[in-house]
Amino acid sequence: xxxxxNIGGLALGLAVGVLLFVWVQGELSYDRFHExxxxxxxxxxxxxxxxxGR
Numbered sequence: 001x002x003x004x005x006n007i008g009g010l011a012l013g014l015a016v017g018v019l020l021f022v023w024v025q026g027e028l029s030y031d032r033f034h035e036x037x038x039x040x041x042x043x044x045x046x047x048x049x050x051x052x053g054r
Contacts, residue, residue, distance in 0.1 A: 031037045 031040050034040060
């Protein structure tokens with residue numbers, strides 16, 4: 001029983017680690033193929049409607 005819990009935890013930890021690594025690689029390589037990629041910026045907008053107390 002203890003071995004199966006340890007092996008399951010190890011497998012889950014490795015799976016999460018690999019997924020995190022793939023996500024970080026994707027985020028760091030975003031728009032790297034552009035010649036002037038360092039000049040690309042992202043924007044975001046938040047719309048609030050109604051009376052939310054702010």
